[in-house]
Amino acid sequence: MQVHTSAHADRIIEEIHGIRLTSRADTCVDIARHRHPGIGLVAADAAVGADRTIDSLSLVTLNEERMSARGRRAARWALSRADGRAESAFESLSRAAIEWWGFPPPELQQWIGADGAGGDRADIWWSVRRVAGEADGRIKYDGRFGDPAAALRAREDRDRRLLRRGARAVVHWGWDDLTDGDALRALLMSVGLSPDHPPDLARLATLRTTLRARPKGSEPP
Numbered sequence: 001m002q003v004h005t006s007a008h009a010d011r012i013i014e015e016i017h018g019i020r021l022t023s024r025a026d027t028c029v030d031i032a033r034h035r036h037p038g039i040g041l042v043a044a045d046a047a048v049g050a051d052r053t054i055d056s057l058s059l060v061t062l063n064e065e066r067m068s069a070r071g072r073r074a075a076r077w078a079l080s081r082a083d084g085r086a087e088s089a090f091e092s093l094s095r096a097a098i099e100w101w102g103f104p105p106p107e108l109q110q111w112i113g114a115d116g117a118g119g120d121r122a123d124i125w126w127s128v129r130r131v132a133g134e135a136d137g138r139i140k141y142d143g144r145f146g147d148p149a150a151a152l153r154a155r156e157d158r159d160r161r162l163l164r165r166g167a168r169a170v171v172h173w174g175w176d177d178l179t180d181g182d183a184l185r186a187l188l189m190s191v192g193l194s195p196d197h198p199p200d201l202a203r204l205a206t207l208r209t210t211l212r213a214r215p216k217g218s219e220p221p
Helices: 024-034 037-050 056-065 072-080 089-100 148-164 175-179 183-190 201-212
Strands: 013-016 019-022 107-113 119-126 131-135 169-173
Touching: 019 024, 024 037, 024 056, 024 072, 037 056, 037 072, 037 089, 037 201, 056 072, 089 119, 089 131, 089 175, 089 183, 089 201, 119 148, 148 169, 169 183, 175 183, 175 201
Parallel strands: 131 169
Antiparallel strands: 013 019, 107 119, 119 131
């Protein structure tokens, strides 16, 4: 838990069930200003996904209009990339790491094949290379949501459908691939993806440090 205090009056205060809280957008900007950019992106994606009145532009504008400049520049990266299509913190962190390794930005939650029952949706999709990416947390396969063997079979069946419907390759990665050296980079390059800009090694290093400090058992889904 981190506590921040401020004498500024430029926060919107909401009351929910008798509890006074800063607004979702204000809280998101505060996190982006004071936490690691990867954590800022998690908060920004979640805020945009949960509230249709919030979008990336409104978060960026709120950040720029704050009276205090402290953390303003640091927050810009995460807020400008907020995307409500990310379905988990792990997807948001994966997208951050993908960019910092220098790979081109993917599309999120892209249908491969017909929308709905006739197709499958990929977490991450690079249309130029026709590569589908799946951010898989271990809890999908640890038994808490049913038979792990059945879950793996379902994943394999889905991968085959993606390949039949136009994907050239499907790549899966887990939590450890974000924290273990260049494992994610190696996985993406193994399916034919190539960086198109230099890596941000400083942010990658601090992301690994930040994620390794998570509480035990807190791996995202």
